[in-house]
Amino acid sequence: MRTDVAARPYAIAVGAVLAAEAALLVSNAWQYDWLRGYDAFANDQYAAILTEEHRLPSPGESGVWHTPPLWFALTGALRRAAIEHGWGPAQRPGQLLAAAAGLAVCVLVLLLARELWPGRHVLHVVALVLAASSPALVRASAMYHPETLAVALASGGALVAVHALRTRWRLWSSLGAGALLGLAGLTRAWALPVLVAVALAACLDAWCRRRWAPAAVVVVTSLVLVGPWLVNQQVAHGSALAFNRPAPEGSILSRRPASFYFGPRTLRALEHPVTPLFRNELVPHLYADWWGDWALTWDSPPPPAPGELLPSGVVAERARQAVIGLVPSGLALAGVLALSLLAVVRRSAALAVLPLTALAVAAAYTLFALRYPSTDGDTIKGTYLLMALPAATIGAAFVVDVLRPRGRGWAVVTAGGVVLLVAVQLPFLIL
Amino acid sequence: MTERRAARLGLVAALALVAAQLTVGAAWSLTHDDPTEFELMRGCLVREKGLQVEGATDDPVASSARGGALRTTVEGNLVTLSVATSRAEVERLRAAYSAAGDPGVRLDVRGRYLALWLRDPSPTQRQATYDCAY
Numbered sequence: 001m002r003t004d005v006a007a008r009p010y011a012i013a014v015g016a017v018l019a020a021e022a023a024l025l026v027s028n029a030w031q032y033d034w035l036r037g038y039d040a041f042a043n044d045q046y047a048a049i050l051t052e053e054h055r056l057p058s059p060g061e062s063g064v065w066h067t068p069p070l071w072f073a074l075t076g077a078l079r080r081a082a083i084e085h086g087w088g089p090a091q092r093p094g095q096l097l098a099a100a101a102g103l104a105v106c107v108l109v110l111l112l113a114r115e116l117w118p119g120r121h122v123l124h125v126v127a128l129v130l131a132a133s134s135p136a137l138v139r140a141s142a143m144y145h146p147e148t149l150a151v152a153l154a155s156g157g158a159l160v161a162v163h164a165l166r167t168r169w170r171l172w173s174s175l176g177a178g179a180l181l182g183l184a185g186l187t188r189a190w191a192l193p194v195l196v197a198v199a200l201a202a203c204l205d206a207w208c209r210r211r212w213a214p215a216a217v218v219v220v221t222s223l224v225l226v227g228p229w230l231v232n233q234q235v236a237h238g239s240a241l242a243f244n245r246p247a248p249e250g251s252i253l254s255r256r257p258a259s260f261y262f263g264p265r266t267l268r269a270l271e272h273p274v275t276p277l278f279r280n281e282l283v284p285h286l287y288a289d290w291w292g293d294w295a296l297t298w299d300s301p302p303p304p305a306p307g308e309l310l311p312s313g314v315v316a317e318r319a320r321q322a323v324i325g326l327v328p329s330g331l332a333l334a335g336v337l338a339l340s341l342l343a344v345v346r347r348s349a350a351l352a353v354l355p356l357t358a359l360a361v362a363a364a365y366t367l368f369a370l371r372y373p374s375t376d377g378d379t380i381k382g383t384y385l386l387m388a389l390p391a392a393t394i395g396a397a398f399v400v401d402v403l404r405p406r407g408r409g410w411a412v413v414t415a416g417g418v419v420l421l422v423a424v425q426l427p428f429l430i431l
Numbered sequence: 432m433t434e435r436r437a438a439r440l441g442l443v444a445a446l447a448l449v450a451a452q453l454t455v456g457a458a459w460s461l462t463h464d465d466p467t468e469f470e471l472m473r474g475c476l477v478r479e480k481g482l483q484v485e486g487a488t489d490d491p492v493a494s495s496a497r498g499g500a501l502r503t504t505v506e507g508n509l510v511t512l513s514v515a516t517s518r519a520e521v522e523r524l525r526a527a528y529s530a531a532g533d534p535g536v537r538l539d540v541r542g543r544y545l546a547l548w549l550r551d552p553s554p555t556q557r558q559a560t561y562d563c564a565y
Binding site: 326 | 445452463542543
């Protein structure tokens with residue numbers, strides 16, 4: 001099934017979306033107060049210690065000591081250059097790095113969609129627009145935080161793997177996929193589920209073709225890069241996946257109340273999606289933070305003290321975001337399920353990469369949230385799931401492209417719906 | 432399996448999951464009422480501070496507070512507590528209390544909470560009401 005959008009409007013649409021996204025992300029990173037991002041001060045401490053003292057921080061020196069060091073090394077070098085040249089604040093280059101990585105994620109989503117369905121222009125553009133307008137990506141791209149770089153590297157690894165699985169593994173593609181995924185793992189632990197998903201897809205392909213060398217090269221290359229970090233964590237902190245707090249004793253299933261699993265206050269997420277409502281209720285908490293800003297770290301005053309009033313416009317804007325998110329979220333879920341079905345029925349390892357990625361990230365995140373419960377809900381954040389963004393946006397675009405009625409009129413309707421989705425979000429997305 | 436069939440099956444499954452989650456939320460909303468700020472304050476004053484509370488029906492200003500109002504005595508000082516639901520309402524209540532003369536420090540406005548004390552409150556009396564502001 002191929003769509004018949006002419007090449008020129010396609011190129012213009014892609015170019016316009018990427019140019020607008022670049023302007024948005026750079027402008028937001030420039031204006032966003034770096035200290036309002038997640039773990040901002042601890043991130044800066046880590047970067048300073050790594051580049052000035054050439055060592056990893058201890059748990060007493062930075063609350064994010066458990067995070068792999070690649071982003072901190074890059075940001076630390078930028079930070080030092082900014083200080084030497086008198087640019088202020090010294091953390092802004094780190095924010096611009098996050099913005100550049102956010103833009104790279106959008107490009108990689110487009111390339112992944114093109115790789116899986118060449119010629120399906122509507123699918124490509126819809127996937128690109130959904131990724132570019134994803135509030136979790138836009139917010140993370142303004143922060144002084146490693147998340148977007150890790151997502152970009154992992155998505156790059158997935159792209160190389162999908163290309164090889166669709167065509168033929170070569171030495172460079174095995175090395176490239178393994179290196180990108182290893183570097184992603186050296187940036188953020190959330191890349192490890194993506195590494196597992198790609199390795200699994202490569203193994204399924206190897207099983208069918210009776211050719212195991214490419215899968216082995218992918219795994220070995222990534223482990224060469226990320227292995228020393230995991231070994232260091234195991235030796236220094238007792239666990240390769242150590243976190244900044246000990247896990248409670250007892251069964252993992254008894255660490256969260258029933259409300260964590262069922263999300264009884266789900267409807268409040270559409271009406272008042274900010275802290276402290278439905279804190280630690282997994283689905284509504286994550287949903288509200290993905291589409292809005294549950295913890296109030298974006299374009300708003302800090303969370304009010306007890307008894308204080310939050311400006312009504314802040315809640316209304318986030319409630320609008322939550323309602324807007326219903327359709328794309330449903331489409332994303334449908335898309336991931338549809339791609340899973342297609343991959344199984346067609347025995348396609350290339351098609352399986354994205355749904356496997358989404359599944360692995362969701363499973364790893366749920367395990368993490370269960371393992372480390374917190375009273376203030378700080379282990380539930382939409383940005384933690386950004387590794388699943390390519391699967392979610394391409395899946396949603398796939399469903400839209402396959403199920404939309406054919407014809408020029410319906411193409412205009414589809415484009416109008418996508419433009420509307422972006423337009424109503426702009427007041428929230430632009431700082 | 433065609434792409435269209437896979438997409439349809441995915442859509443049906445996704446709709447079922449979303450509907451299930453919304454059903455849980457709707458069922459909870461129908462059978463539970465989350466306590467309001469006023470109910471939380473009242474419960475705190477009674478349970479945590481050991482105070483006796485009553486309505487403030489004879490205070491027309493407090494009675495008009497959309498979030499609710501009550502009266503209690505903290506360390507021998509009578510206080511009427513009102514809960515507003517917006518900044519505009521806070522200003523309206525403040526203006527209404529000031530219409531008959533400036534109450535000075537007897538009127539303590541903190542966020543959405545207004546406390547009108549019978550006499551100038553001591554720091555510990557104020558703190559008791561602050562502790563029960565949500």
